[in-house]
Structures are given as C-alpha cells and as structure tokens.
Amino acid sequence: xxxxxxxxxxxxxxxxxxxxxxxxxxxxxxxxxxxxxxxxxxxxxxxxxxxxxxxxxxxxxxxxxxxxxxxxxxxxxxxxxxxxxxxxxxxxxxxxxxxxxxxxxxxxxxxxxxxxxxxxxxxxxxxxxxxxxxxxxxxxxxxxxxxxxxxxxxxxxxxxxxxxxxxxxxxxxxxxxxxxxxxxxxxxxxxxxxxxxxxxxxxxxxxxxxxxxxxxxxxxxxxxxxxxxxxxxxxxxxxxxxxxxxxxxxxxxxxxxxxxxxxxxxxxxxxxxxxxxxxxxxxxxxxxxxxxxxxxxxxxxxx
Amino acid sequence: xxxxxxxxxxxxxxxxxxxxxxxxxxxxxxxxxxxxxxxxxxxxxxxxxxxxxxxxxxxxxxxxxxxxxxxxxxxxxxxxxxxxxxxxxxxxxxxxxxxxxxxxxxxxxxxxxxxxxxxxxxxxxxxxxxxxxxxxxxxxxxxxxxxxxxxxxxxxxxxxxxxxxxxxxxxxxxxxxxxxxxxxxxxxxxxxxxxxxxxxxxxxxxxxxxxxxxxxxxxxxxxxxxxxxxxxxxxxxxxxxxxxxxxxxxxxxxxxxxxxxxxxxxxxxxxxxxxxxxxxxxxxxxxxxxxxxxxxxxxxxxxxxxxxxxxxxxxxxxxxxxxxxxxxxxxxxxxxxxxxxxxxxxxxxxxxxxxx
Numbered sequence: 001x002x003x004x005x006x007x008x009x010x011x012x013x014x015x016x017x018x019x020x021x022x023x024x025x026x027x028x029x030x031x032x033x034x035x036x037x038x039x040x041x042x043x044x045x046x047x048x049x050x051x052x053x054x055x056x057x058x059x060x061x062x063x064x065x066x067x068x069x070x071x072x073x074x075x076x077x078x079x080x081x082x083x084x085x086x087x088x089x090x091x092x093x094x095x096x097x098x099x100x101x102x103x104x105x106x107x108x109x110x111x112x113x114x115x116x117x118x119x120x121x122x123x124x125x126x127x128x129x130x131x132x133x134x135x136x137x138x139x140x141x142x143x144x145x146x147x148x149x150x151x152x153x154x155x156x157x158x159x160x161x162x163x164x165x166x167x168x169x170x171x172x173x174x175x176x177x178x179x180x181x182x183x184x185x186x187x188x189x190x191x192x193x194x195x196x197x198x199x200x201x202x203x204x205x206x207x208x209x210x211x212x213x214x215x216x217x218x219x220x221x222x223x224x225x226x227x228x229x230x231x232x233x234x235x236x237x238x239x240x241x242x243x244x245x246x247x248x249x250x251x252x253x254x255x256x257x258x259x260x261x262x263x264x265x266x267x268x269x270x271x272x273x274x275x276x277x278x279x280x281x282x283x284x285x286x287x288x289x290x291x292x293x294x295x296x297x298x299x300x301x302x303x
Numbered sequence: 304x305x306x307x308x309x310x311x312x313x314x315x316x317x318x319x320x321x322x323x324x325x326x327x328x329x330x331x332x333x334x335x336x337x338x339x340x341x342x343x344x345x346x347x348x349x350x351x352x353x354x355x356x357x358x359x360x361x362x363x364x365x366x367x368x369x370x371x372x373x374x375x376x377x378x379x380x381x382x383x384x385x386x387x388x389x390x391x392x393x394x395x396x397x398x399x400x401x402x403x404x405x406x407x408x409x410x411x412x413x414x415x416x417x418x419x420x421x422x423x424x425x426x427x428x429x430x431x432x433x434x435x436x437x438x439x440x441x442x443x444x445x446x447x448x449x450x451x452x453x454x455x456x457x458x459x460x461x462x463x464x465x466x467x468x469x470x471x472x473x474x475x476x477x478x479x480x481x482x483x484x485x486x487x488x489x490x491x492x493x494x495x496x497x498x499x500x501x502x503x504x505x506x507x508x509x510x511x512x513x514x515x516x517x518x519x520x521x522x523x524x525x526x527x528x529x530x531x532x533x534x535x536x537x538x539x540x541x542x543x544x545x546x547x548x549x550x551x552x553x554x555x556x557x558x559x560x561x562x563x564x565x566x567x568x569x570x571x572x573x574x575x576x577x578x579x580x581x582x583x584x585x586x587x588x589x590x591x592x593x594x595x596x597x598x599x600x601x602x603x604x605x606x607x608x609x610x611x612x613x614x615x616x617x618x619x620x621x622x623x624x625x626x627x628x629x630x631x632x633x634x635x636x637x638x639x640x641x642x643x644x645x646x647x648x649x650x651x652x653x654x655x656x657x658x659x
Binding site for chain 2: 036040076079080083084085086087089090091093094095096097098099100101102103104105108214218219222225226229263265266268269272273275276279280281283284286289302
C-alpha cells in the first residue's frame with residue numbers, strides 16, 4: 001500500500017474522534033456557550049468506553065456509557081455556568097482537569113490492555129472505484145458520523161430547532177422575549193455536546209486505537225475546539241477541517257514509515273503547529289470573524 | 304416555588320471570604336464519596352492528604368518547596384486573567400524555561416563559574432517569555448485565540464522536551480533513562496532553610512507576589528491593563544491599548560513560568576527530567592482563580608494547593624490512590640469555587656411565581 005492509499009484509507013477514521021467532538025462543540029457554541037472542557041469529556045468517554053467494552057465485550061454498550069459519562073460531566077458544567085452564572089472559561093478548564101483526572105483514576109487498572117476494534121464495512125459500488133475506493137471502506141461509527149454531520153447541518157440550517165439554537169446564541173434576550181427558554185436550550189446543547197465528546201473519546205479508545213493508555217486523547221479535544229473556529233461555526237467547514245487533520249496525522253506516520261530521518265517527537269508536533277497556523281489564517285480576517293462569531297459566545301445570561 | 308439568583312447592589316464581603324472555604328469543604332466531601340465508591344479507605348486518604356503534610360518538619364518543608372513554582376506562576380497568570388487574557392499554557396512556558404536554563408549545565412557539566420546560575424535563571428525567564436510572546440504575536444497580529452495557541456504551544460513544548468531527553472541531551476551514563484546529566488554545584492540554587500530542599504526560589508515567588516500587588520494596586524499600568532482587558536472599547540477611547548494588555552499579560556506570565564522552570568531544574572531536580580513539571584502550569588490556573596485573582600489571596604491558595612500536592616504524594620502510598628486523585632480533587636475544588644463565587648454578587652431569592 002503506498003502512502004496516498006494509506007492516507008486516503010485512514011483519514012476519515014483518524015478524523016472521526018476530532019470531528020464528533022467538534023460537531024458537538026459547534027452546536028454548544030452556536031447556543032452561545034463556550035465549553036473548554038472538551039479534552040476532559042473526551043478522556044472520560046475514552047476511559048468509560050474502554051472499560052465497558054473490555055468488561056462486557058459490547059462496543060455498543062461502551063459507546064452508550066461513554067455518551068452518558070460525557071453528558072453527565074457536561075451537565076456539571078451546565079450547572080456551574082448556567083445555574084451559577086460562572087465564568088465559562090474557568091469552568092471549562094475545571095471540567096477539563098476533572099475529566100482528565102477521572103479518566104486516569106478509572107482507567108488505572110486497565111492500563112495498556114487491548115480489545116478488538118470494529119470491522120470495516122464497504123459501501124457497495126463506490127468501494128470498487130479506482131484510487132478513491134478505499135475511502136468507502138470504513139467502520140460503522142465513521143458511517144454514522146457522516147450521517148450525523150449531515151443531520152446536524154440539516155437541523156442547524158433548515159429546522160425550527162436550529163433556528164431557536166442560533167437565536168439563543170446570537171441574542172439571548174430577544175430569544176427570551178419571544179418565549180424561548182434560553183437556559184433550557186443551552187442546557188440541552190451542552191448535554192448534546194458532552195455526549196458527542198464522550199462518544200468521540202470512546203471511538204478513540206475502543207475502535208481507532210483499541211487500547212487504554214493514560215493521556216491517550218493527547219490534545220485532540222483542544223484541536224477539536226480549534227476546528228470549530230477554523231470552520232467558522234459551519235458544519236461543512238468543520239468536517240473539511242477535521243478530515244484535513246485526519247490526513248495530516250497520518251502523513252506523520254507515513255513520513256516515519258518512509259524512513260525520513262525526522263525524530264518522531266518533532267513529527268508529533270505537526271498537528272499542533274498546523275492548528276496554530278490555521279487559527280491565524282482564519283482569524284486574521286477580523287471582519288469575517290466578527291460576522292461569523294456567535295454574538296453572545298461566552299457571556300453569561302442573566303435576566 | 305421558584306429559586307433564583309438576584310443581583311446584589313454591592314459585592315458581599317463575607318461571601319468573598321467564605322467561597323473558597325466552603326468550596327474546599329465541598330470538594331473534600333465529594334472526593335470522600337468518590338474514593339469510597341472506588342473502594343479506597345477515605346479516612347486514610349484524607350489523613351494523608353490534609354494532615355500528614357503538617358506532621359513532620361520535613362513534610363512541611365516539602366510543602367514550601369512545591370509552593371515556590373505554584374505561587375510564582377499563579378501570580379504571573381493572574382495578571383493576565385484579571386485583564387481577560389487567558390494564558391493557559393504556563394505548563395509549556397515552564398518546560399521551555401527549564402530547557403533553556405538546562406542548556407548551560409548540559410553543555411558545560413564541569414562549569415564552576417559563579418555566573419552560571421544567574422545566567423541560567425535569565426535564560427529560563429527569557430525563554431518562557433519568548434514562548435509566551437509567540438502567543439501574544441499570534442493574538443495581536445493575527446487575532447488568533449490565545450487560549451488555543453498557548454495550549455498548543457504547551458503540547459509542542461512537551462514534545463521538544465521528550466526529543467531532547469531521548470536524543471541529544473540524554474545523559475550518556477544515565478542507564479538510558481530519559482534525563483540529562485546531573486548539574487554541577489555552580490548550577491544549583493542555594494538552599495534557603497538548612498536541612499531541607501527549600502531553596503531561594505521561594506523568595507522569588509514572594510517577591511513576585513509583592514510586585515504583583517504593587518502593580519495591581521498602585522500602578523497606572525496595572526489599571527490600564529485591567530481596563531484594556533475588561534473593556535477594550537472603553538480602553539481605546541481612553542487611549543489604552545488592548546494589544547499592550549495582551550503583550551504585557553503574556554510576557555509577565557511567560558516570565559514567571561520560565562523562571563519557575565529554571566528554578567525547578569536548578570533546585571530540587573538538579574537535572575532536566577521528563578517530569579520537570581508535575582502539571583504546575585495547570586494547577587497554577589486553579590491557584591490563581593482560588594486566590595480570587597488577588598495577589599494576597601493567591602499566596603494563601605498556593606499554600607493550600609501545595610499541601611494537596613504533598614498530601615497527594617502521601618496518599619498514593621498510604622491509601623493506594625493514583626496521582627490522578629489530586630487532579631480530580633483540584634478539578635472539583637475549582638468547580639465548587641466557581642459556583643460559590645456567584646454568591647458574592649448575587650443572593651438567592653425564593654419567590655412564589657415566576658418573574659415576569
């Protein structure tokens with residue numbers, strides 16, 4: 001398998017953890033809340049998902065528990081920032097630290113254990129195409145994520161629910177004046193984002209690299225946060241960014257496999273460096289950022 | 304009945320003082336429940352966590368040792384946090400500071416010049432500043448969010464450290480451990496309290512606290528910084544610059560973290576190690592918030608956090624708790640504190656009907 005095939009075949013799976021987390025966070029931020037705890041919620045989901053799948057043998061159950069764990073942690077965040085009107089940046093950091101700590105606490109007895117991943121499913125017809133055919137042989141979660149991305153796009157742009165979420169994010173006081181429960185909508189969005197972050201973590205630990213290692217999320221939650229900015233809060237662009245990053249992280253492996261003499265630690269920096277550069281390129285257009293940024297993002301809502 | 308928060312006319316002083324204490328109590332209760340659920344002995348864990356650090360002079364001196372980097376970094380970060388500049392990459396600035404400071408003793412392991420130590424400290428502080436300056440440049444020049452940039456820079460710094468310790472800077476006689484050579488005496492900080500490992504970096508941290516207090520209370524620059532961060536537009540009308548607030552916040556934060564990193568390698572470690580930072584950069588964020596972003600409060604919260612660090616080390620042995628338990632406790636503590644802060648500016652109101 002040459003490098004191009006390898007990247008094409010693997011980039012969607014590599015993108016999936018970041019994409020799931022980023023899609024959830026995008027909805028949360030659209031409702032006007034910034035949850036910086038993504039990394040912690042992913043780590044918790046990864047630990048819970050792995051432990052459940054390892055103990056029961058069921059991937060589905062692993063994802064359910066991970067989603068519940070992520071949602072539970074995000075509801076704690078919701079309680080602090082919505083119920084107690086706290087600073088969202090600080091609360092997000094607290095949740096991040098708490099989630100990361102809980103993941104190593106729970107995962108301690110499972111260190112370096114492995115499980116089986118999920119089988120790849122080929123999309124009949126498309127998977128026989130030359131060159132790009134490998135793109136259409138993916139595991140069930142990748143397919144489900146693709147469907148979910150479409151669904152989120154449809155809901156956010158073409159449904160009343162999407163309109164309400166965006167209204168709450170752009171002008172919570174106006175949204176309240178016409179009768180929408182701002183806190184209720186935000187709470188729902190936060191729980192949704194938390195559940196997706198949990199699933200994202202579980203995908204990383206039970207399917208993509210089916211093993212538990214402390215610290216295995218390795219900044220992917222933060223990259224997902226950057227992807228939301230990169231995608232200027234639009235589903236299609238977030239998907240594009242995530243796939244780009246998936247390809248990039250595989251490029252790192254192929255460079256190593258090709259025997260290029262660059263220390264692996266420095267190659268591991270590439271996604272982080274690219275994240276910074278990408279943020280700079282997108283954000284430097286201040287006018288476009290101001291047009292796209294959610295107006296009430298990060299501001300507490302008080303009547 | 305409906306329970307809601309109503310804004311107070313004036314901030315409540317009792318709530319301000321009570322919030323951290325109540326949060327601390329709640330965090331203890333929550334961790335006891337959690338540790339019991341995990342089948343650990345909570346009594347033993349609490350004893351180790353909260354009492355043992357005070358029971359022997361050695362343990363207490365270790366608390367003071369840990370306090371130095373936490374206090375120093377938290378004072379630096381709080382300057383930025385007060386101005387709404389969120390440097391959460393102190394971890395990376397500390398690591399880069401430690402690397403830069405280690406360059407001299409790694410290259411001159413036999414060095415005995417009296418200038419070695421001061422040069423190391425200057426290099427560490429300068430490198431921490433430079434690392435933070437990258438984020439300041441990206442923020443002011445390209446409008447890139449400093450939270451994400453500083454965090455990414457931390458992840459990069461950790462990889463650079465790994466690279467150096469597994470490659471060029473690895474001690475050739477170190478049995479293949481990822482660590483540098485042991486530093487010569489000329490590269491080590493003088494001990495402050497004889498018979499302990501507490502070195503003069505504690506004085507740096509205390510001096511930094513005084514300087515932070517003076518900056519906040521008595522300097523026009525401190526006021527400009529505050530306004531520049533809190534109300535960029537008002538600041539612009541008044542002729543204060545937002546960019547200056549960003550630069551100043553990040554440079555001071557980086558300086559403090561870099562100096563702390565230099566003091567770690569020149570202090571208790573005596574060499575560059577992978578575990579040069581035990582998450583001080585992240586804990587310092589919590590320290591800064593728990594201290595109410597106030598230079599005096601931060602001295603208290605840094606002490607409390609060091610107790611938890613040392614207590615956590617003890618609990619690892621005596622109650623079979625993993626290191627992560629300390630992170631769980633710190634996370635809970637900040638969660639409760641942030642919730643408690645609400646009572647400073649709000650009071651609870653019980654009303655029959657929903658407000659119109």
